[in-house]
Amino acid sequence: MSTLKEILTRRPVAATIRLTVPAGGARPAPPVGPALGQYRLNLMAFCKDFNARTQKYKPDTPMAVTITAFKDSTFEFIVKSPSVTWYLKKAAGIESGSSRPGHVMATTLSVRHIYEIAKIKQSDPYCQYMSLESICKSIIGTANTMGIKVVNELD
Amino acid sequence: MSLRHIFKHLTLTSSYGFSTLSHRFIHAPLTLLFTNINPKTQPLIPAETSLPFSHGYTSVTEPQASTLLCPYISVRIQCQKEIADMFSEALMCFGASSTTVDEDNNCDTSKELCIESIFPESEDVDVCISQAADSLGLKEIPSYEVKTGEQYDWIKKTQESFDSIEVTEGLWIVPEWKTPPDVQAMNIILNPGLAFGTGEHPTTRLCLLLLQRLIEGGERFLDYGTGSGILSIAALKFGASLSVGIDIDPLAITSARQNAALNNIGPEKLQLRLVSGNTSSPSIDEQKYDENQSLCEPVVESESEKYDVIIANILLNPLLELADDIVSRAKPGAAIGLSGILSDQLPDIIDRYSPLLDNISVSEMDNWACLSGTKKIILSGS
Numbered sequence: 001m002s003t004l005k006e007i008l009t010r011r012p013v014a015a016t017i018r019l020t021v022p023a024g025g026a027r028p029a030p031p032v033g034p035a036l037g038q039y040r041l042n043l044m045a046f047c048k049d050f051n052a053r054t055q056k057y058k059p060d061t062p063m064a065v066t067i068t069a070f071k072d073s074t075f076e077f078i079v080k081s082p083s084v085t086w087y088l089k090k091a092a093g094i095e096s097g098s099s100r101p102g103h104v105m106a107t108t109l110s111v112r113h114i115y116e117i118a119k120i121k122q123s124d125p126y127c128q129y130m131s132l133e134s135i136c137k138s139i140i141g142t143a144n145t146m147g148i149k150v151v152n153e154l155d
Numbered sequence: 156m157s158l159r160h161i162f163k164h165l166t167l168t169s170s171y172g173f174s175t176l177s178h179r180f181i182h183a184p185l186t187l188l189f190t191n192i193n194p195k196t197q198p199l200i201p202a203e204t205s206l207p208f209s210h211g212y213t214s215v216t217e218p219q220a221s222t223l224l225c226p227y228i229s230v231r232i233q234c235q236k237e238i239a240d241m242f243s244e245a246l247m248c249f250g251a252s253s254t255t256v257d258e259d260n261n262c263d264t265s266k267e268l269c270i271e272s273i274f275p276e277s278e279d280v281d282v283c284i285s286q287a288a289d290s291l292g293l294k295e296i297p298s299y300e301v302k303t304g305e306q307y308d309w310i311k312k313t314q315e316s317f318d319s320i321e322v323t324e325g326l327w328i329v330p331e332w333k334t335p336p337d338v339q340a341m342n343i344i345l346n347p348g349l350a351f352g353t354g355e356h357p358t359t360r361l362c363l364l365l366l367q368r369l370i371e372g373g374e375r376f377l378d379y380g381t382g383s384g385i386l387s388i389a390a391l392k393f394g395a396s397l398s399v400g401i402d403i404d405p406l407a408i409t410s411a412r413q414n415a416a417l418n419n420i421g422p423e424k425l426q427l428r429l430v431s432g433n434t435s436s437p438s439i440d441e442q443k444y445d446e447n448q449s450l451c452e453p454v455v456e457s458e459s460e461k462y463d464v465i466i467a468n469i470l471l472n473p474l475l476e477l478a479d480d481i482v483s484r485a486k487p488g489a490a491i492g493l494s495g496i497l498s499d500q501l502p503d504i505i506d507r508y509s510p511l512l513d514n515i516s517v518s519e520m521d522n523w524a525c526l527s528g529t530k531k532i533i534l535s536g537s
Contacts, residue, residue: 018243019253024472030227031252031273038255038271040315044351048358048470052497052523055471064247 011070014039023054023061039069046075053079062086081124084142087117092148106147114139114150226303227252228274232284234297239268242297245287246270250278314346320354322363328354328385331417343388344417350402350410352383352468358494361518361525362468363389365492369464369527370395377401379467379481380495384411386466387425388418395464399426461485466492471500475507482511485530494525501526 017035026032026047036043046067054063067077089095092107118135121127127135140150234242243254254272274280280301288296317330321340329335331346345353352359366386370376372394378387381400384407390398400411408429415425465485467474474481474493485491491512496504501517501524509515512528519525 015255015257017253017255018247020247024470030275034227034229034273035253035255042353042355044353045356048351048356048495051470052495052500055500059472 011072011074014069014071017067017069019065019067020062021050021065022059023057023063024051024059026050036067036069036075039075040073041067041069041075042073046077050077050079057081078125080126081120084117084121084139085146087120088113088139088143088146088148091117102144102147104147105149108149108151109143111136111150111152114143226276228276228278228280228301228303230272230274230280230284230299230301232270232272232297232299233267234270236268238291238293239270241291242287242293243270243272245290246272246283248290249283249286250274251283317353317355322354322360323367326363326367326389341392343385343392345383345385345388345414346410346417350383350404350407352381352385354385357520357523358468358525359385361520361523362386362466362492362494365518365525365527366390366393366464366466369490369492372396374463375399375461377462377465377484379465379477379484380469380473381411381427382407382468384414384425384427386468387411387427388414388420390464391420391424392418397424397426399428399462401428401430403430405429462489464490464492466494468492468494470495471497471503474504478507478511482508482530487530487532489530490527491530492525492527494523496524496526498522498524500524 017039019031019035021032028043028047032047033043036046050063050065057063061082063082064080065077066080067075069075088109091113092109094107114136115132117139118132121135121139122130122132143150232242239256243256246254251272251274254270257269257271274283280299284299285296314330319327319329319333319336321327321337325340327335327337327340327342329342329344331344335342335344343354354360354363363386366389370390370393373396374390374394376387376390376395376398378384378390378398378400381387381402382404384400387398387400400408402408402411408427411425411427415422415427462485465481467477467481474496481493482491493504493508498519504526505515505517508526508528511531513531515526515528517524517526
């Protein structure tokens with residue numbers, strides 16, 4: 001998918017860093033600090049950039065961010081929306097999924113919840129090409145593995 | 156049980172969705188399904204049960220200094236190249252705060268890769284690693300060594316990378332430990348420490364350029380969200396009569412004070428105040444910082460103390476929430492500059508500030524924007 005020009009000017013990668021940072025709450029403290037500081041990346045620039053980009057999320061939702069650090073101390077990063085399981089847990093108001101999914105049901109959610117979650121997920125870089133319906137189906141699949149049942153109407 | 160087996164198998168195939176773009180279309184749906192899924196995932200932050208969607212989690216970070224200096228556990232894990240990616244994801248699920256995969260030794264001679272992972276001090280590293288290995292179906296737990304991280308190591312390392320920057324002709328920002336390249340120009344000596352504002356970021360530059368245009372001499376300047384104090388110091392150098400910097404972060408105030416001293420600016424010309432933000436509880440701040448900060452009082456200003464120029468370089472949400480506060484501190488007709496916003500966040504800011512400001516103009520750099528305007532002489536309604 002990359003153009004020839006991109007390949008030729010590709011900078012050598014020093015490391016790939018994965019972090020979980022609360023939205024709008026990136027600070028130079030651990031975990032951000034040590035992880036990025038090791039590669040001499042500009043911490044404050046990352047914090048500012050990350051905080052600006054996650055402004056539209058509720059504060060302190062844990063965002064997964066993948067940073068590609070290049071050898072010349074520059075970096076790029078991708079912010080992914082919180083995991084589907086996190087959204088499901090919040091929507092259902094539970095702390096963890098059921099211990100025996102398939103056998104023991106933890107809770108139920110309505111299709112409206114699934115639809116809302118799917119809408120948020122659609123803006124994720126990896127899902128933009130998927131139809132809303134297929135995103136919903138995969139969310140329902142995730143819910144099943146957590147022991148959350150999806151019903152048409154919550155009574 | 157079979158479900159878990161399938162989960163392990165599919166994670167194997169789906170993980171490559173992250174690393175190779177060409178496989179994106181095939182594997183991404185599976186990745187979506189199975190990323191970070193495990194019924195036993197420990198929530199990374201304390202969750203409040205039965206929360207409706209509209210309310211976020213309580214703030215994770217304790218008062219700034221304590222999280223900053225708290226020790227962390229750093230673990231170096233050796234594992235095979237093929238599973239490194241998935242293993243890092245699994246580690247994140249089970250409690251690691253970050254994982255780093257070094258690409259340096261990516262040569263074909265060794266099949267092993269090093270993952271460096273950071274855990275908060277309270278985590279049980281052994282349990283976490285064994286759970287992660289278990290969820291991937293690894294036959295044995297990869298070898299790893301644990302060490303406690305030294306707090307100041309990484310602070311020093313980031314500081315090493317700062318260099319002198321020429322923001323515009325005749326204005327340089329020089330780190331404390333370097334000599335100014337051009338002694339004739341206006342040099343601001345800075346030790347950014349842990350606060351924002353080294354002069355490199357586009358928003359800082361935009362604000363500095365705006366300041367240069369706005370300050371003609373003798374103005375009272377307010378730096379709303381001062382960070383390292385760079386804008387307040389620059390304003391004084393451009394000719395302002397008084398700079399006041401406020402911030403909710405005590406580390407920023409300490410940084411700014413140091414920087415003022417570096418530039419030989421006394422406290423009568425540059426006043427720094429710590430104000431309580433909405434999210435942090437004032438009592439904790441004052442308890443910890445009363446000894447160091449004598450300027451902790453709430454800011455109540457009379458009419459004569461309003462400012463001629465205000466610049467707020469923060470973030471979108473604070474700018475929207477504090478719009479009234481920012482504008483109320485300005486004299487009518489005063490110039491107000493706002494930054495720290497991405498270009499696509501501009502419409503929101505313009506909507507919020509158009510009833511308050513006249514002559515709104517926007518400058519952009521690198522996808523960041525800076526908005527400037529003058530306070531309306533007569534505000535409708537207020």
